[in-house]
Amino acid sequence: MIPDLKKITDRITQNEIWRSIFRHGYEDTARNRVLQIISNIWLHIHPSTVKKDSVRLSYTFCLGGLTFFIFLFETLTGILLMFYYTPDVNRAYADMLDLSNNAVPFGKLLRNTHRWAGHAMVITVCFHMLRVFLTGSYKVPRQFNWVVGVVLLVLTLLLSFTGYLLPWDQLGYWAITVGTNMAGATPILGYQGPFADLFGFTIDNDIRFGLLGGTSIQAPALLRAYVWHCIALPSLAGALMMLHFWRIRKDGFSGRL
Amino acid sequence: MSAEVGTVEARPTKQATPEKIHTWPHLVAKEFLCALLFIVFIFFYSYYVDAPLRELANPGEPENPAKAPWYFLGLQEELVYFDPWYAGVVLPSLIILGLMFIPYIDINPRGSGYYTFRERKFAVTIFSFGFLLWYVLILIGVYCRGPFWAWFWPWEQWTLAFPTPPPLWSFPAPLGVLVLLAYFGAGMVLPAYRWRDFYNRLGRVRYSITMMLLLLMVGTILKIGLRLGFNIKYVLMTPWFNI
Numbered sequence A: 001m002i003p004d005l006k007k008i009t010d011r012i013t014q015n016e017i018w019r020s021i022f023r024h025g026y027e028d029t030a031r032n033r034v035l036q037i038i039s040n041i042w043l044h045i046h047p048s049t050v051k052k053d054s055v056r057l058s059y060t061f062c063l064g065g066l067t068f069f070i071f072l073f074e075t076l077t078g079i080l081l082m083f084y085y086t087p088d089v090n091r092a093y094a095d096m097l098d099l100s101n102n103a104v105p106f107g108k109l110l111r112n113t114h115r116w117a118g119h120a121m122v123i124t125v126c127f128h129m130l131r132v133f134l135t136g137s138y139k140v141p142r143q144f145n146w147v148v149g150v151v152l153l154v155l156t157l158l159l160s161f162t163g164y165l166l167p168w169d170q171l172g173y174w175a176i177t178v179g180t181n182m183a184g185a186t187p188i189l190g191y192q193g194p195f196a197d198l199f200g201f202t203i204d205n206d207i208r209f210g211l212l213g214g215t216s217i218q219a220p221a222l223l224r225a226y227v228w229h230c231i232a233l234p235s236l237a238g239a240l241m242m243l244h245f246w247r248i249r250k251d252g253f254s255g256r257l
Numbered sequence B: 001m002s003a004e005v006g007t008v009e010a011r012p013t014k015q016a017t018p019e020k021i022h023t024w025p026h027l028v029a030k031e032f033l034c035a036l037l038f039i040v041f042i043f044f045y046s047y048y049v050d051a052p053l054r055e056l057a058n059p060g061e062p063e064n065p066a067k068a069p070w071y072f073l074g075l076q077e078e079l080v081y082f083d084p085w086y087a088g089v090v091l092p093s094l095i096i097l098g099l100m101f102i103p104y105i106d107i108n109p110r111g112s113g114y115y116t117f118r119e120r121k122f123a124v125t126i127f128s129f130g131f132l133l134w135y136v137l138i139l140i141g142v143y144c145r146g147p148f149w150a151w152f153w154p155w156e157q158w159t160l161a162f163p164t165p166p167p168l169w170s171f172p173a174p175l176g177v178l179v180l181l182a183y184f185g186a187g188m189v190l191p192a193y194r195w196r197d198f199y200n201r202l203g204r205v206r207y208s209i210t211m212m213l214l215l216l217m218v219g220t221i222l223k224i225g226l227r228l229g230f231n232i233k234y235v236l237m238t239p240w241f242n243i
C-alpha cells in the first residue's frame, strides 16, 4: 500500500500543537515569504524585503554577515573548548596537548577550527571595513554605525590577542610579552612611557601592571587573559553587534536608490 | 529630496523606487550559502593544517625573534623606526581615532552606496593607501624579519651573522624643532592656499583634522624613509621623549 503523503502531512501539521509552534505554512506565497522573516526570531533582524541591488554578492561580498557568522562559530567552539581547558599555568599547556593528541574526542579539530576561524574573522572584518569604505556606506546617515564598527574592529583584534596567551606555550607567551610591553610605554600611564615619572607611575602600579595583574606574565595574567577572552570581550562585542545591526535597520541599508 | 525627484521625473532614472525583492529566499539563501562555504573551508583547512603549539612557556628563555600576532606586526615593524610610546600606543590610537573621524570629515555627498573611484578620488586614494601600507608592513614583519629583527628574505636561512647595521645619528634639538614646525606648519597652511575650494568646502575644523591625520600618516612614512635612506634615528630628541 502506498501511503498517502498528503494525508500524513496534514495529520502532522493540522493540529493545535504544530500550529502553536509554527504560525504559517511553507507554501511559497508572498505572504509566507514575509512571515518567514518576521515570525522567526533569528531571521527577523532582516527587513522582509530588500533592495535588489544591495543584495548582489558583488556589493557586500557577504563580509559583514560572514564576520558575524564566524563570531557565532567561535562562540560555539569556544564554549566547547572551555569544557576541557583550565586557565592555570600548571594545567593549561597539558590541556592543549590533550586536545591536540585527540585525548579529547575531536579535540584537534576543535582547536584547529577555533584557531583558524579566529584568524579568518580578523581578515573578514578588515575587508568588511574596506567594502564599507569603498562603497561610501558610512556617509549620512550611517556615520555613527561606522564608529560602532571601528570599536568592533578593535574588539575583534583584542579577542584574538587575548586568546593567543591561553595555550601557555612559547609562541603565545612571547607574543603577548611583546604586545603588553607596549602598554608599559604608554605616555603618562605606562612606567616606561614619557612623563610617567612626573605622575608617579612605576612598574608595579602602571597600566601594564593592571593588564597583567603583576610585573611580568604569570598566573594572574593567564587568568585575566582568560576572563577577558571568554567573558568580557565576547559580551561587549555581542552587545555592540546588536547595536550595529539595529542601526543598519534604522539607518537603512545602503545601495543605489 | 522629494523636490528633486519631481524635477527629474521626465528622465528614466535610477531615482525611481528601487526594485525590492523578498529577503526570503533571496538574501537568506545567499547568507546560508556563504556560511556553508565558510564551514567547508574551515574544516578542510583545519584538517590539513594544525594550529601551532610550541614548547611550554618559559619566562627564562625568550624567543628570538619574539613576534606579536600577525595582525599587530605592522605596529611591531614600526618599532624599528619609532620608540614604543609612538609605535605601540600613540600610532594605533591615532589610527583608531582617524578611522572614527572618517564619516565626519568626508562630506562629499557623492559615491554613497556604490563603488566608484572617479567621484571620490581623494578619499579612496588615501584610504586604500593606508590599508595597503598596514598589510605591507605586516607581510614584512611575518616573512622578512629574523633574529634581532634583522632583515631576511623568506628564502634565506636565518643566521646570527648578519652585517652590523650602520651607525645612526639624530638631528640636534633646535634643528629637530625647526624641521617639525616647518613640516606641520607648511603642511597645514600651504594646501589651504593651493586648493582654496577644498579648504572652503571642508571648513576650518574639518580641514584641520583631515590635514593633521594626513600629515601624521605621511610623516610616519617619511620617517621610515629618513631612517632607511639617511640612517637618522631621531628627528627630535628631548629629555622626555624622542621622535
Ligand code: HEM
Pocket (backbone or CB within 6 Å): A060, A062, A063, A064, A065, A066, A067, A068, A071, A125, A128, A129, A132, A137, A138, A142, A145, A146, A147, A148, A149, A150, A152, A153, A156, A241, A244, A248, A252, A253, A254, A255
Ligand atoms: C565584528 C565586527 C562586525 C560585524 C559582525 C559586522 C556586521 C555587519 C553586517 C552583517 C552588515 C550588513 C551588511 C554586510 O554584510 O556588509 C554590516 C554593515 C555595516 N558595517 Fe559592519 N560589522 C562589523 C564591523 C564593522 C566595521 C569594522 C565597520 C567599519 C569600520 C563596520 C561598518 C559597517 C557599516 C557602516 C555598515 C552599513 C553598511 C551599509 O549600509 O551598506 N562594521 N556590518
